[in-house]
Amino acid sequence: MEHITTPKVENVKLLDRYTNRKAASGTLYLTATHLIYVDASAEVRKETWILHHHIATVEKLPLTTAGCPLLIHCKNFHVAHFVIGQERDCHEVYTSLLKLSQPVKPEELYAFSYNPKMSKDNREIGWKLIDLKVDYQRMGIPNDYWEITDLNKDYEVCNTYPPEIVVPRAASKATVIGSSRFRSRGRIPVLSYLYKENNAAICRCSQPLSGFSARCLEDEQMLQAIREANPGSPFMYVVDTRPKLNAMANRAAGKGYENEDNYDNIRFKFIGIENIHVMRNSLQKLLEVCETKSPSMSDFLTGLENSGWLRHIKAVMDASVFLAKAVKDEKASVLVHCSDGWDRTAQVCSLASLLLDPFYRTFKGFMVLIEKEWIAMGHKFSHRCGHLDGDPKEVSPVFTQFIECVWQLMQQFPCTFEFNEHFLLEIHDHVYSCQFGNFLGTCHKEREDLKIFEKTHSLWPFLLQKKQELRNPLYRGFTAYKELQPNTLPFSFQFWCGMYNRFDKGMHPKQCVLDHLLNCMNQKIKLEDNASELENKLPFLDGPLPTEASFLSKVGCAASKTSMLNTPQDYEGKPPPVLTNGISVGDTNVTSDVDQKNKENLANHRDLHLNDKVDVLNSEAKDGKPQHH
């Protein structure tokens, strides 16, 4: 709070970047956690909330006649362009935001002050929701070949790995320790995913400290143990996800890649995914393209091409498809690494698992996947997302790319995911929001040191509560699809307008199919509940009277007519009139003896005005206001 000198500024304009509508005029508030803008010019109170942690950059632009412009770029790709009347006010807001958006000490992060009024027990249960051991059990581990070991319980093997890791049963403690000495930062090969059908495994590690000629017997034994854990295949793949040149350059620093001559029966392969710096610059270029004011089609496509963003997305996807094919079709185990094995490796391993296993395409499964491959295995969220004031060169959109790859898969396989696009966006928001403890710090050890399990809340129960709005209405169920084989030809990748231009509502489809279908499903559930309730009451009554039944069908017709008057909704931003919902007709009039037919009738009529509600949800969801308020 000590950073806030001016908690309230009046007469602030908020410019709309795309539409030529008149700029909103209102009041700006600074709170301990959010910047809140209240639009006074609109007939309906409209609020824009920006979490301080979401702010990536704040810029003070040159003074204009209208006032002093303040441009805020957010990590969730929200861009807010304010114009503040007084330059002094603007400067104070600016300096406050600079400090608020870049906390120095971890204790300043939102998660440590966020208090959703939840009991201590519930909070602890929340942290236990995702148990990685259960997932290993699901894969059949421990089994004859693999075991869960606590060799790392004091972080002696590797301080960025979790205490419990899965290694081949055949690998002795000496092998593990020996191997860890030969791997960058001690990140030894451990199991990421076991494909139960044929025992082929995806394993991950960091680059070997091979330099130009160094060898390590234990490391060679380790790889042999992994290969032998899959008796069905005479060889295993070792995949280096870096471009060959980068890997070779690393040899000069005593690192590098596996020499095929030193390891028995490995097939070594490079898959050129660029490093975090290239990715950061690429995103920067992409965002510049997205922000261009009314670009021509060719400007946009040229910009998209020059950013290289979709090329990188394709590279990640290609690598994951290679892994999944190797495991499924060639029945071979794969060991994946990049440099440290926490960026590209995490992307590729988690995506390959997603392609192979329908469980990871469910709510629970996706949470497990992120906990397992990203959080537990030490993806440095804190550095990559710039949670704290630190080295800007460590920031990179690695996780964003993973989320986008999942979205690209959703476009190709619209019925295979239990969750929808909003779920991905929610997760992406909270990776940056620091509201929950899950993504704080860089590894398990650091999270323990920060006491996040004692002091903060877990994101997952919070998301599960909102399951209804985050589900995919087209999902065909767990068993409908097994492995996915996505098309990775260039035209199957689309620009994700919903992410990078998420807050430019004018660009999105004006009617949202997803919201509409979600509403239909909710209605259906309500009606089914209603039906079963009525059926339960039925045995206690004498049966329907014919006159009443016909009266009710008339009510149904009347309801449909009034609702027709309300359609179509106005999608230009005005809130639609509040409806006398069909449900209330059902609830008040249909008390005792509606037969199934009449209910279906009503259901039919209600379909017609479901649209109206779509937009209410729509505007709420896209306000830029965090859902938790």
Add this chain to the structure above:
Amino acid sequence: MEFSELIKTATVESVLLSCAGQPAVKGTLCITSHHLLLSSCPGGEGQPSAVELWLLIRNVDAVEKRVQNVGWYQPPRSSGSPRGNRLAGSSGTITLRCKDLKVLQLEIPGMEECLNIASSIEVSRAGVQRVGRSRWLPTVFALGLPLTWVNTQPLGCVCTGHPSCQTLWEEARMGFAERTFPAFLQLCSAVLQALSSVDSVMMMYPFFHRPQSLRLEEGWPRLPIEQHFQQIATKTTQWRLSDVNQDFAVCPTYPPAVIVPAAVSEETLRRAARFRQGGRFPVLSYYHTRNGTVMLRSGQPLTGPNRKRCPEDEMLLGSVLDEGERGFIIDTRSAQTAKQARMTGGGTEPKSSYPQWKRLHRPLERGRPLQESFIKLVEACNDASLGMDRWLGRLGGCRWLSHVKAALSTACLAAQCLDREESCVLVHGAEGTDTTLLVTALAQVILDPGCRTLKGFQELLEREWIQAGHPFHLRCARSAYSHARLKQEAPPLLPFPAKKKLSLLFLDCVWQLSRQFPFSLEFSEGLLLTLFDNAYASDYGTFLCNNEKERCLCKVKENTHSLWAWLDQPEERKKYLNPLYSPNLLVIWPSVEPQSIQLWQGMAGAAPGLSQPTWTACSSSACFPSCSRTQPR
């Protein structure tokens, strides 16, 4: 059909058909005058059920043949062995590239059969022309013309059996009487130009297609313009139905009935028509019920280099506006092009003569550039070797999406003038049969909820494209694949008009609207794809010919079935409905930001590169109907 005798090999056994995204089928191939048929071997090859392919040969855009085992083939001069032996074991592949962008591969055992089939397809494709030429020869002798004329290109494609050609022969005799070759040639090419391709139309499949479920003459829209007028007449008396064009004398590309201002006399219309290219004087295209403004369309005014004026034309346009009211003229050419058109007799309305009208130039591409853009798009889609950057480069380079954006923006502008500015609008380009119709039709989809129903959309197409004289026959003669040949083969005296992809551009724009407003259109993407297919090659007569006059001449309505009748059958209709449709009475303003415009995968999806593996394709195409089935109904 006479040219059936030109088909060398009619049937071949054990032909393997493969098409991207579908399992290969082995069966018997049969070539008829209009169709290529492939019927799978009953019970053989583990086929679960008999599969039949019916491909209209008119749909074939390009034929490529490749013969395997050529190395084994010995040149005739060095060979003494019997011919059969030499060819045994060889096989050939024919690749058919269709106008609807499908690519079919036929593997044919036996090289000779393969070559025969390929030439039979070519013969059937060009059949009409060949027959014409073979008939031409005796006629030449009968007329006593010098034999050297026989090879004259423009006469090559005339079918003498056609009634409309009788006129040609009458006039040809007269030309012959004058005994001047240039005069005769001029006459022939003039008649041919006028008839464009009427000659070959009546040999086309729709004249032979007789589905059992339909009766002839059923479903042909009865007086579409008259019906449209009836709706307008209930709201205003300022417009009337004119039959000034009853015998197509005033404007050959307009229908017999047109809607014009009530205050303007027939004589004024005739004079105004002389001042507009192709006689396309301003007529009503759309009446905006909400505020009574109207959208007109026409050809360009023939101001010419001397800045000619036409008081009747000025009066006609003046009568649309009240005192002090302002209207907008949307010219679909750039100001520069419109100015240049004066040199060739065209031009645009000068401010001084039309003081109430404000001119806006919104250049829309058409003709060769649009065609090339489409070709490049299809090529890029088919090139599986492209990396991401090259793909994006080629997608941008082909400019197809830019054309989509430009068309949508211009239609929005027209709609904005009507709805927001409450002003009348006149749209024209040069001829007023291409980009003009694109803009007027799209603007109506945006403005008028009636046009967004299945029936309304059919009526719109009938009114704004078919009746309005969009030359479908010329524009859809060739698709993306045959362009390379086109460059070499263009006949010198009867140059192929630049093929345009306007109707496809229109369908793409409507698809963009349907993506941005998924509940507002009653029809689904399936209808747009069906229309795309039928515009190129169809069993139905709906898209035949270039205008109403030709359709009357060919008796299209009497002798072919209407596509609309087919689509209106309940079980067909069901396939084209949007399950999410909910009537929306508002104007649907689309976003034209590049981020909002997407490549229409369904359209390009027919191209092999874009087709998804079948088991995933079913998920994306079938998901909506199937999920709606689970919804409460």
